[in-house]
Amino acid sequence: GQNIDQPTEMTATEGAIVQINCTYQTSGFNGLFWYQQHAGEAPTFLSYNVLDGLEEKGRFSSFLSRSKGYSYLLLKELQMKDSASYLCAPNTNAGKSTFGDGTTLTVKP
Amino acid sequence: DGGITQSPKYLFRKEGQNVTLSCEQNLNHDAMYWYRQDPGQGLRLIYYSQIVNDFQKGDIAEGYSVSREKKESFPLTVTSAQKNPTAFYLCASRQRGVSSGANVLTFGAGSRLTVL
Numbered sequence: 001g002q003n004i005d006q007p008t009e010m011t012a013t014e015g016a017i018v019q020i021n022c023t024y025q026t027s028g029f030n031g032l033f034w035y036q037q038h039a040g041e042a043p044t045f046l047s048y049n050v051l052d053g054l055e056e057k058g059r060f061s062s063f064l065s066r067s068k069g070y071s072y073l074l075l076k077e078l079q080m081k082d083s084a085s086y087l088c089a090p091n092t093n094a095g096k097s098t099f100g101d102g103t104t105l106t107v108k109p
Numbered sequence: 110d111g112g113i114t115q116s117p118k119y120l121f122r123k124e125g126q127n128v129t130l131s132c133e134q135n136l137n138h139d140a141m142y143w144y145r146q147d148p149g150q151g152l153r154l155i156y157y158s159q160i161v162n163d164f165q166k167g168d169i170a171e172g173y174s175v176s177r178e179k180k181e182s183f184p185l186t187v188t189s190a191q192k193n194p195t196a197f198y199l200c201a202s203r204q205r206g207v208s209s210g211a212n213v214l215t216f217g218a219g220s221r222l223t224v225l
Binding site for chain 2: 033035046087098
């Protein structure tokens with residue numbers, strides 16, 4: 001099985017930077033996804049890391065350390081529309097795709 | 110446009126009734142997934158299927174059933190054995206493969222089931 005841990009809630013100010021951490025324990029690990037989900041909507045893909053290191057994509061970056069079972073999502077220049085849940089999802093070789101409980105981010109003016 | 114269609118978007122059910130949620134994709138994806146989401150919670154995996162005529166239980170399969178007779182279709186039946194079925198149900202699909210892009214899940218818009 002998989003054990004995925006993320007903070008439940010975070011609050012940040014518009015224009016700031018926020019880091020959302022995720023730790024996981026899983027067998028057959030084959031990369032880690034981050035998804036964004038606005039209330040009442042389906043999740044949308046943000047990033048995918050399979051190798052150790054930092055992947056940058058515009059205002060969003062994601063980091064992975066396979067040996068530590070650790071990832072983080074970094075959001076820069078926060079905007080009000082970034083208020084959403086952020087879901088960490090380790091991928092496995094067996095095709096099973098499970099999610100953490102998500103981190104609800106509130107961006108305040 | 111390619112995508113995943115879930116229907117109905119909203120569904121009300123009386124206790125003791127079975128109900129089937131539809132999920133259709135025209136992305137030619139091999140793998141399909143069903144998730145349940147309760148308010149303020151993450152996604153929990155119910156069932157998944159990597160090829161036609163084969164599927165596996167996820168973490169919360171009890172009270173649910175699925176079939177995968179066609180590549181594009183993966184319906185979910187919520188049976189009367191599911192004690193607390195009121196939830197938001199999401200269907201997803203992805204291609205199987207070794208490239209990173211192949212593993213990204215594409216989600217449908219979801220079906221919200223309420224038991225009266």
